[in-house]
Amino acid sequence: MGHRAADRRSGLGEFRRRAAPTSSCACRGFTPGSRACRGRAVTRRWVVYGTGSIARAVASCAIEHGHAVVLAGRRESAVVGLAEKLRIPHRVVDLHEPSGTRRLLEQTTGIINAAGPFRETSAVLFRAALDSGTHYLDVSNEWDSHRMAHSLHDEAIERGIMIVPGAGFGTHAAESLADHLVTQVSAAADLEIVLGTRQGPRTEATRASTRLILKTPPRRRSDGHLTTARDLTAIRSTSLPGIGRVTMVPIADGNLCALTRSQGAANVVVYATVTLVAPIARLMIPLIRRVAASRVRPRGSSSPVVPARTAQLWGYCAGAGGSIHASTLITDDSARYTAEVVAAILALNPRAGTYTPHQILGTRPGQLAAQARILRI
Ligand SMILES: NC(=O)c1ccc[n+]([C@@H]2O[C@H](COP(=O)([O-])OP(=O)(O)OC[C@H]3O[C@@H](n4cnc5c(N)ncnc54)[C@H](OP(=O)(O)O)[C@@H]3O)[C@@H](O)[C@H]2O)c1
Known part of the structure; x- marks a missing residue:
């Protein structure tokens, strides 16, 4: 679009x-x-x-x-x-x-x-x-x-x-990667963005925000409309260049909200990656989401943590005519x-x-x- x-x-x-x-x-x-x-x-x-x-x-x-x-x-x-x-x-x-x-x-x-x-x-x-x-x-x-x-x-x-x-970085990086992807195919229809786990220690507030995102019912844009993505089969394993085999879990976060504003693809999904294998993730994720709901507040005041720096996203886009493009965005310093x-x-x-x-x-x-x-x- x-x-x-x-x-x-x-x-x-x-x-x-x-x-x-x-x-x-x-x-x-x-x-x-x-x-x-x-x-x-x-x-x-x-x-x-x-x-x-x-x-x-x-x-x-x-x-x-x-x-x-x-x-x-x-x-x-x-x-x-x-x-x-x-x-x-x-x-x-x-x-x-x-x-x-x-x-x-x-x-x-x-x-x-x-x-x-x-x-x-x-x-x-x-x-x-x-x-x-x-x-x-x-x-x-x-x-x-x-x-x-x-x-x-x-x-x-x-x-x-x-x-x-x-x-x-969230959300500009995902939007930039998506913008790049949709220009590589004709009539972009399906867009998937996969968020990598940032390497290194994370601050209290980042952990609390991550728990909040996990707690939020997953969503996707489907045929131009936002719908909940409760189907556990959407949790699937894949191999990603740079980190190897991971399991992708659909989420609803600021990236998804921004992509539905700034990108025109009819179908959009944002995934987080976990190290659990897919069958275990399908069993555990609903439980993790419930536990996350009860532990959203940071436990104390901010700790003097040097936050994670390297961060990576992967993206896939398919055009209406069947063309597909995949790219990754990497930064050495997400902060x-x-x-x-x-x-x-x-x-x-x-x-x-x-x-x-x-x-x-x-x-x-x-x-x-x-x-x-x-x-x-
Ligand atoms: N979009 C992105 O790319 C991106 C990048 C990095 C971080 N983040 C997000 O930014 C947030 C901060 O990360 P951080 O690494 O800076 O965390 P942090 O080091 O733990 O610092 C959190 C700060 O927020 C303050 N705070 C928390 N709750 C508050 C409240 N209710 N009222 C007033 N102040 C409050 C804390 O104050 P006290 O010290 O008084 O508790 C502290 O100053 C996280 O939610 C993280 O997910 C986003």
């Missing part, structure tokens, strides 16, 4: 029509004189919320790219410690305190939410961003927070703010990839509405310093 068709589905076409230069204001999609519009005339200042590994990477990279950043989080010692290291101003704000959250967003261009699991933090920050007319980005890969973000598209246009869920996606979005003029990172940036793994590359398999 071409960009125009994808834009129609995502609402981007509508935005572009509305954003046509009907006034002398240079801000795309903003009501001239609105707070978001006025914000462009002064120095932009972004709040990074969170003090964990990804907040650190995002804030450092944004500073490297010349953006003015304020660090915020709920735990004073962590906020002060990281802000001092980065030499930036800080604010201690508990998201459960609406007045503090509101004050945090006053006088700022936008907020980058790096505090996961996002089930705990995104809803309150979406509302605060809409109320205060400030832009919102996050690095969530959770289904529910992505769905909520996209349900706010019209409200975001009215308020003149940009909302971008998943501004990171850096995420930080660079955020920095690249901050460098652009914000657009009113909710968009996937790929709708904002297009495909650019080769332009990111995180050594990302797409290879044919």
